[in-house]
Amino acid sequence: MLGHSHAMSGLAAGAATLPWAGQVGVTGPVEQIAWVAAWGGFAMLPDLDQGGIHWRGVMPSATGSTVARMWGPITTTLASVVGKIAGGHRQGTHDLLLAPAIFGLLTVLASHDPWASMAVIALGIGLALQALHVVIPGKVEQTVIGNLVISVAGAWWVTGTANHALEWLPYAVAGGVVVHILGDWLTVGGVPVPLTWVGGHSVRLSASLFKTGAKPEHVLATMFGIAAIVLVVVFSPLQGYVVPVIQPVLTSAHTSP
Template identity: 35%
Template structure:
C-alpha cells in the first residue's frame, strides 16, 4: 500500500477502536481531545514499519536525515518487509513508547509527537508539494507548530500514546497483507501472509475505493466519538 493509504488506515482504526479498546486494555476512557490527538498520531505511526524502505514515503519526510535513518534500519532488519513488518516490531515500538513516556517523561513525549506528526504531514500530503528541501523543511515547520499546539492539550504522560503507536504499526501490517507481497507477521519465521485485494500498490482499488471509504469512515467515527460528545458536554 501507498504511504497515504497506510496513514488513513491508521487514523480509521484508532477512531474506531478508541471508545472500546482503551477502556479494556488501558482501563481508562479517552476524552474527546485524546481521541482527536491519537487519531492524528496513529496516522503517522502507521508509517513506522516502512522505516526499512530507503525510497518510500517515510524515507523522504525529513530529507537526508530520514534517508540515512531508513538505510540504517533496512540494514539491521534484513531489508524491506522483513523484521519491521512483524508482530515483534509492533510490540517493540509499543513497548518502547511506553518506556519512553514512563521513564523519560515530557521530552520523549514531545519528541515522539513531533516525529509522528512529521510522518502524518508527509503521508497525508499536507506539506508544500514536491520532494526537494522546500518540501521537507515545510514538513519540519508544520510538525514543530503542531507539536507546540498539541503540547497545550496533551496530558503530561499520555497513556494512550503507546497504544496509538502500536495500533498504527499493526494497521500497516494489515494493509500490506492485502497486497501480493504480504507481510511476515511471525518474523523471524519467513512466511508471508496475504489476502490479495490490491494487486499493485496505488491501483484504482486502493486509491479510488479503499482510501475514500476509509477517509469518510474516519471522519464519521470522529464525529460520533469525539466531536459530538465534546459539543454536548
C-alpha cells in the same frame, strides 16, 4: 499499500477506537484528535525500513520511502539503520508479532521523558501530513523544513495542552503499526510470517486481493477516509457541535409532506 492508504486506514482505526481511548489515558478533545492523528501517522511507521543517502554527482540525495525522505538526513539516516536491522523492506518492521511490540516498547521508554514524547508525536504528525498531502492544499507539508516546523509545533501544542504524561502514546504507535501490516497483508506482496524473516529467508503471508497502487486500493482508501470522518464526528466532542446543526434539518425533512 501506498502511504495515503496506510494513513487513511490508520485514521479510521484510531477513530473507531475512540470509545475505549479513555481507558488508556486519553482525556479531552485535543488528545482525542491527537489519538486519531497518531494512529494515522504511525500507520506508516513500518516503511521506515527503506531509505538512505545516495550520491548523485556532487550532491547527496535522500532516497527511499516517504517516511525516510520526510525530514531529510534525520530520517534517511534512521531509515538506513532500521532497514539494516530489519533485513530490508517488508521484513522485520512488518512482523505482526515483533514490530508492534518493539515500536510500542520504544515508545513506552520515550513516554517517560517529555522531550522524547514530543519527538515521537512530532514524528507521527509529520508522517500523517506526508501521507495525506493528496487532500492538503499546497506543498508546505511535503518540504523538509515545512513538515518539520509544523510537526514540532503540533507536538508542542499537544504536550503543552495535556500537562501530563501521554500514557496512550505507545498504544497508538503499536496500533498504527498493526494496521500497516494488515494493510500490506492484503496486497500481492504480503508480509512475512512472524520470525521467518530472520536469516533473510522469510515465508510470506498474503491475501493477494490487489497489487499496491491498483484501483481497488484507491477505492478502499476512500472508504477508510470517509469512515474516519464519520467515526470522529460520532465518537468525539464534535458530535456536540454537528448534531445540533443537522438535527433540525433532518427533522424538517422527516415531517415535510
